Amino acid sequence: MVTVSTSKVKCIRAKLTDIQKAARRAKLVKLTDAITTAQDTYQEEACAIAKDNGRSLKWTRRQLYTGKGVFNRRRANPWNAFVRQKLNEENEGHAPGDRLKLPAFIKAHSSKLTSAYLRLTLVDKNRLRENINTYRQSRVKVTRANPKALQKDVNATFKTMQTEWASIQARTGLEGMYLAVRGDVEQYHEPKLFYTAKVGSFIKDVLGMEPKRFALKVESWVVGDFDSAGTVSQRLSLTKLVSLCRQHIQDGLDIIIPTLRHPPKKKVKMNYNNYEGKIEHAHGQSSQVTSS
Numbered sequence: 697m698v699t700v701s702t703s704k705v706k707c708i709r710a711k712l713t714d715i716q717k718a719a720r721r722a723k724l725v726k727l728t729d730a731i732t733t734a735q736d737t738y739q740e741e742a743c744a745i746a747k748d749n750g751r752s753l754k755w756t757r758r759q760l761y762t763g764k765g766v767f768n769r770r771r772a773n774p775w776n777a778f779v780r781q782k783l784n785e786e787n788e789g790h791a792p793g794d795r796l797k798l799p800a801f802i803k804a805h806s807s808k809l810t811s812a813y814l815r816l817t818l819v820d821k822n823r824l825r826e827n828i829n830t831y832r833q834s835r836v837k838v839t840r841a842n843p844k845a846l847q848k849d850v851n852a853t854f855k856t857m858q859t860e861w862a863s864i865q866a867r868t869g870l871e872g873m874y875l876a877v878r879g880d881v882e883q884y885h886e887p888k889l890f891y892t893a894k895v896g897s898f899i900k901d902v903l904g905m906e907p908k909r910f911a912l913k914v915e916s917w918v919v920g921d922f923d924s925a926g927t928v929s930q931r932l933s934l935t936k937l938v939s940l941c942r943q944h945i946q947d948g949l950d951i952i953i954p955t956l957r958h959p960p961k962k963k964v965k966m967n968y969n970n971y972e973g974k975i976e977h978a979h980g981q982s983s984q985v986t987s988s
Contacts, residue, residue, distance in 0.1 A: 786801060877914050879919075889911045
């Protein structure tokens with residue numbers, strides 16, 4: 697077999713005329729103006745919603761971003777509808793505490809469910825899909841914050857990112873770091889920090905603090921919203937504010953305790969009733985150091 701090599705043919709596009717260039721330019725300007733107008737309208741609507749409902753602009757933007765139209769809803773799955781229907785039939789007449797959970801129900805009746813589902817006709821499956829779509833449309837949609845779901849999303853995302861950063865650093869020898877903190881006091885996820893050895897020594901020697909403590913300082917600055925007039929904490933209850941303050945104090949204590957000459961093996965919890973005896977005398981730490 698003889699291999700024949702052919703020379704690459706350079707593709708030459710026809711030159712545009714002045715009229716075609718002007719038309720392309722006008723089309724680009726029209727598109728840019730439309731996008732700019734939509735962005736301005738979005739900003740105005742978000743500000744109006746936040747002001748009327750006593751919410752922060754950041755929270756309102758996040759709800760608009762994760763709302764309808766940004767993420768496509770999954771198509772109705774007849775298998776899920778079929779299993780849910782059988783589960784409801786099994787739990788009918790049982791008290792809430794005695795009802796079967798979906799994973800346990802599938803595990804106990806997997807073969808029976810599979811055989812019954814395979815006997816369904818196309819008409820039956822389409823009917824199940826229609827029931828799902830009808831149920832979705834009839835549901836009352838309520839906008840609410842879901843910090844636990846956001847926490848799971850952040851943890852999963854940054855777990856993958858840390859693996860990728862470690863691979864890049866080992867492959868290229870680059871030195872660097874990334875730091876991400878929560879943007880709102882109502883969020884639950886912890887600061888995400890990854891750094892190489894030299895960057896870690898830079899934070900300790902130049903900035904004079906542990907990397908985790910540096911991340912907490914960045915988080916306190918971001919959550920405190922010191923660079924704006926209003927703060928999101930103004931709409932929180934007193935109980936919530938006290939809880940958040942205690943959490944930050946405990947985080948600071950967790951950083952300081954391991955630096956002692958003889959650190960305790962168990963975790964030391966902050967004691968507000970007998971701080972002088974339980975913390976200062978027992979571990980040699982004062983409130984000035986803890987709050988710094």
